[in-house]
Amino acid sequence: MSDRRAPRSALVLGATSDIAVACVAEFGRRGLQQAVLAARDPAAATDAVAAAAPDVRTTPRRWDATEVSDHRALATEAHDHLGGIDLALCAVGMLGHHAGRAMGPEQVDEMVRTNFAGPAAALAAVAEVMAADGRGTIVVLSSVAGQRARRSNYVYGSSKAGLDVFAQGLGDALVGTGVRVVVVRPGFVVSRMTEGLDPAPFATDPPTVARTVAGAVTAGHREVVPVPVLLGPLFGVLRAAPRPLWRRIAGDR
Ligand SMILES: NC(=O)c1ccc[n+]([C@@H]2O[C@H](COP(=O)([O-])OP(=O)(O)OC[C@H]3O[C@@H](n4cnc5c(N)ncnc54)[C@H](OP(=O)(O)O)[C@@H]3O)[C@@H](O)[C@H]2O)c1
Structure with a gap:
């Protein structure tokens, strides 16, 4: 069913992401009409979205989050192509499977650029284009x-923390x-x-995240959204736990 507050146009950064594809499908059910799919492999993004959201018109765009010199061009092209960006979704990320101290300097650098520096730079460009339109x-x-570093994945965690604070x-x-x-x-x-x-x-799974994202976007007032919602208060408590206790709780997860 179409929701009149739901976005009609979207720019998706990291468009092969399972969560991003589920979001396009969920917004498609609520009236999303077209999307620019920015991805390292735009053909794969197009195929995935076509299967999940056949009614959404897509435009593929090759894009790498770590190629900062391309971010302004992407934002402008997407804006001009879509006639304004109602929704920009940033789903870029790499996890590194909890490698902790096994990550050498090159891997740490790649993860920080992929999860934080690159997306932050792209969002700066996208935000200016959207602000000029005054909507989205x-x-x-x-x-x-x-929310709190764990010894098993503090590189991932700290890079996401950087992006989180930037976005706030x-x-x-x-x-x-x-x-x-x-x-x-x-x-x-x-x-x-x-x-x-x-x-x-x-x-959880990507469709659950997508429903929560779509609900938050159309509700129009939520700024920080944990999924599932229980993780919000839970991490409020865990962030305050003394570090020796936190190390025991986090273990090697
Ligand atoms: N899965 C989880 O448990 C979880 C939990 C919390 C938050 N998240 C966040 O949710 C987002 C989506 O994750 P997901 O679960 O959907 O995982 P996913 O399917 O692996 O998606 C990650 C996406 O990031 C893209 N990407 C990686 N490096 C890139 C680069 N340099 N330039 C452009 N795109 C790049 C990947 O593209 P390629 O196809 O080219 O590799 C892929 O589209 C990520 O930001 C992740 O950190 C995930």
Whole structure:
């Protein structure tokens, strides 16, 4: 069923993401008409979205989050092609399967650029284009992993924390422009990213995340959205736990 507050046009950053594809499908059910799919493999993104959301018209765009010199061009092209961006969704990310100290300097650098520096730079470009139009919502997929570092995946967690804080600040800076930022913090999601890992407590799936994202975007007031919602208060408590206790709780997960 079409929702009159739902976006009609979308720019998807990291469009092969399982969560992103589920979001396009969910927004498609609510009236999304067209999307620019920015991805390292735009053909794969097109195929995935065509299967999940056949009614959404898509335009593929090759794009790598770490190629910062391309971000302004992407934002402008997407805006001109779509006639304005109602929704920008950032789903770029790499996990590195909880490698912790096994990650060398090159891997740490790649993860920070992929999860934080690259997406933040892209969002800066997208936000300016959207602010000039005076409308739209930017959804940033953060993670509960950014709420508190764990010894097994502190590189991932800290890179998501950086993006999370950036997105919150961007949202504050955009107040009054007509553009809103929604920071989404899923826990464990069963997706390509977590293949081979045992699901953590409160694990969800991409369609569940997508329904929550769509609900938050159309409701129009939520700024930080844990998925599932229980993780919000839970991490409020866990963040305050003394570090020796936190190390025991987090274990090697
Ligand atoms: N799965 C979870 O448990 C979980 C939990 C919390 C938050 N999240 C966040 O949710 C988002 C989506 O994750 P997902 O579960 O849908 O995993 P996914 O299917 O592996 O999606 C990750 C996406 O990031 C893209 N990507 C990686 N490096 C890139 C780069 N340099 N330039 C452009 N795109 C790049 C991947 O593209 P390629 O196809 O080219 O590799 C893929 O589309 C991520 O930001 C992730 O951190 C996931």
